[in-house]
Amino acid sequence: MGRRVYSEFPTYIRIPLYAFVGVVLLLLMLPLAVALPISFNADPWFTYPFRALSLRWFAQLFSSPLWTGAMVNSLVIAMSTTVVATTLGTLAAIGLVNPRFPFRTAVMALAISPMIVPVVVLGLGLFIFFSPLGLNYSYAGVVIAHTILASPFVVITVTATLTRFDFNLMRAAAGLGAGRVTAFRTVMLPIIAPGVAAGAVFAFASSFDEVVMVLFIAGPQQRTLPKQMFTGLREQLDPTILAAAAVMIILTSCLMAVAYNANKKR
Amino acid sequence: MTLPYGDVGLVMTQTNTAPQVASPAAHVVVRSTIRRDNNRRAVRAALPAAPLMIFLLLFLVIPIGSIIHTAVSDREIWKALPLTTQALQAWDGDDLPDAAVYMMLGQELEAAGHAGSVRPLGRRMGYELSRGANIILNAQRTLSEDFDRAAPEAWKAQLIKADPAWGQSGVWSIIKHYNGRYSAFYLRWATGFPVKIDADGRLSQETSYDFQSIYLRTILISLVVTGLTIVIGYPLAYVIANSSGRTAAVLLFFILLPFWTSLLVRTMSWIVFLQTNGVLNNALAGTGLISEPLSLLYTRMATIVAMIQIQLPFTVLPMISVMRAIPVNQVKAARSLGAGPLLAHATIFLPQAVPGIAAGGLLTFVLCLGFYLTPALVGGPSDQMVSFFIARFTNEDLNWGLASALSTVLIFGAGLVALPLARHVARHSSDRI
DSSP: OGGTTSSSSOOOHHHHHHHHHHHHHHHHHHHHHHGGGGGGSSSSSSSSSOBBBBBBHHHHHHHHHHHHHHHOOOOOOOOHHHHHHHHHHHHHHHHHTTTTTTTTTHHHHHHHGGSSSSSHHHHHHHHHHHHHHHHHHHHHHHHHHHHHHHHHHHHHHHHHTTTOOOTTTHHHHHHHOHHHHIIIIIIHHHHHHHHHHHHHHHHHHHHHHHOOHHHHOGGGGGOEEEEEHHHHHHSOOHHHHHHHHHHHHHHHHHHHHHHHHHHHHO | OOOTTTTTHHHHHHHHHGGOOHHHHHHHHHHHHHHHHHHHHHHHHHGGGHHHHHHHHHIIIIHHHHHHHHHBBBOOHHHHHHHHHHHHTOOOSSSOOOOHHHHHHHHHHHHHHHOOOOHHHHHHHHBBBBTHHHHHHHHHHHHTTTOOTTOOHHHHHHHHHHGGGGGSHHHHHHHOOOOSSBBSHHHHTTTOOOBBTTSSSSSSOOOOOHHHHHHHHHHHHHHHHHHHHHHHHHHHHHHHOOOOOOHHHHHHHHHHHHHHSSSHHHHHHHHHHSSTSSSHHHHHHTTOOSSSSOOOOSSSSHHHHHHHHHHHHHHHHHHHHHHHHHHHHHHHHHHHHOOHHHHHHIIIHHHHHHHHHHHHHHHHHHHHTOHHHHHHHOOGGGGHHHHHHHHHHTTTTTTTTHHHHHHHHHHHHHHHHHHHHHHHHHHHHHHHO
C-alpha cells in the first residue's frame, strides 16, 4: 500500500476508520452467525448456551411430509425456472450485446426492470392476469412468475461475459461454413459456458428463495420451502425452520462455489 | 468491445455495390438497398432476444397494464343496475327518486339475484356506503315477500320497509354516479380522499385506512434507510476501493454475502436474534444490564436495521466502482499543497464520489419503497409499508380494485421520483457504474 502514502489518512484517522468497517462487517454477519447454529440445539429454545447438541431438527425436517413436500416443490419449481430463465436470458443477452440491436438501452431497461419493480406489484399483476387463464394455483404459473424475477440475473451475467467474448471467432466459424446455430453451439456456447452457468445459479437461487410471488400465485399444492418457512415465522417459530434455513444456505453456497470456480478457471 | 459477427456482410455489400454508383437514380437504389439491408440486420440482431421480449410483454407489461386497468374499472353497480342508473340521471338529488325508479331498482335487484351479481354489488356498495352490503341484501331479501307488484308505490314502501336507508338520498346518489365501466373511485380511495358516506349522503365518520400516512411512512422509512446506508456504506466503500488484492476481495466477500444468502433466511435470523426470549435479550440479561427483556422485535427500529443490512450492498457497490476511478494524484497534490487529510478528502475526493453515492442511494431508495417481506416479518402494525397493504387487499380482503389502485400510485410515485433523478445521475456519472 506504499504507493498511496500522500493520499492515505494518518494513523489517528485510519484506526477508527478500520475499526468502524470491522464493526459494521461484524454486525452484518452477526444475526446469521448467531441464528444458524441454533438448529443444532437439542432443546427447542432460541438461546445460548446449549445443554446438548443434536440433529433432531434436521431429522424432523427430513421426515415431516409437510417439509419434504415443500422441499420437493421448491426443487422442481427452481429447476424449471432455471431452465426457462437461462434459455431466454442467454439468447436475449446475445441479442443485446449486438450494437445493431434497435432501441438497445430501452430493451435492456425492460429486461432488468423486474429487479426494480416491487415484487408485490408484479405478483398482483400476474394474479389478475392469470385468473381468467386459470394459471393461478398451478406449477406453470409459479414457474412463469419466478422466471420473470430470475431472467434479469441471467441477462446481466451473460451480457458481462459476452463483452469479453471475441466475436471474430464467430466470423471465423462462419468463414469455415458453419451456420449461425452451429457456430453458436460449437464455438460461442463452450466459451461463455461459465457465465451461463453463473447466471443459471443466480436464477436457481432467486427462485429457491422466493416467497412473495408464491404467496400470490401458488395454491396449497405448490407450497414451497420458503412459503413453509414464512408461515412458520408468522405463526409458530420452531427450530425446524432454522434447520430448513441451514439447508437452504448450504445448497445455495455450494452452487455459488461451483459457479465461482467455473468462472475462475477461465 | 469487438464488433459482432453480423458486420461482415455489410462491408461486402458496400464493396459489391460501390462501382455501380454512377447516376443519381442508381444512387437512390443503392441507398435504399443499404437501408433495407440495415433493417434486415437490425431484425436479425434482435431475433435472439425475441423470446424473452415476448415473455416479458406477456407476463410483465400486460400484467402491469391490467393492474392499471383494474384500478380504474368499476362496473359492479352499472352491471347489476343499468336501467336504474340511467333513470337516475334525471334525478336532481334533493328529494327521493320517483316510485317508478324504486320499482325499476327492485326488478333489477331480482334479476341480479338470479344472475348471481348481488354479492359483488353489495360488496362494492359497502366500500362507499356504511352498511352498504346490508342495505342491498336487505332489499333483495324483502322482495321475495308478497306485495302488490303492479304498483310502483308498493315497491317503494317495500324497499323502505326493508331498510330505512332506501328512504334517504345517500344510496341513490351512489347508484346515480356509476353509470359506466370506469371510475376514479379506487384511485381516490388509494390516494387518501375520504370516500365513504352515510345513508343520509354525508361523509361517514367511520375510520378507515389512512393511506396518506401510509405513503408518508413508506417514504420516511425508505429515506432513513437510504441515509443510514450511505453514512455506513461510505467509509466501507472508501476502505474497499483503497485496498488491493486479497484484502479487497475478502472485504467484498463480506459485503456481498447478503446478496448470496436468502432474504428470508436473513430476515429470520433477525427474528431469532431480537425476539423477547432471543439471543440478544438473553445475552443482555446474562450480563446483568437489563432485568426485563426489551421489546426489540416488531418495532420500527428492527425494520430499519434489517432493511439496512439487506440494502447495504446495493448502496456500496456503485460507490466502490466510482471511487476506484478517482485519480489518486489529485488528493496527493492537495496534500502536498498543505491541505490536511480531512480537508483534502472533503474537497477533492468526496465531490468526485458523489455520482456513486447518488446512484447507490437512488437504487436503495427505490428498492426500499417496495419492501414487503422484511417489514411484514420484523415490523409492528404501525411499520407496514404500501406493499403490505397491496398484499393484504389482494389476498385477504379480495379488494383487487383498491390493491391495484395502491400499486398504481406506488409505481407512478416511484417512477416520478426515480426517473428524473436517474437521468440526472446517469448524466453526471458517465459510464463508470
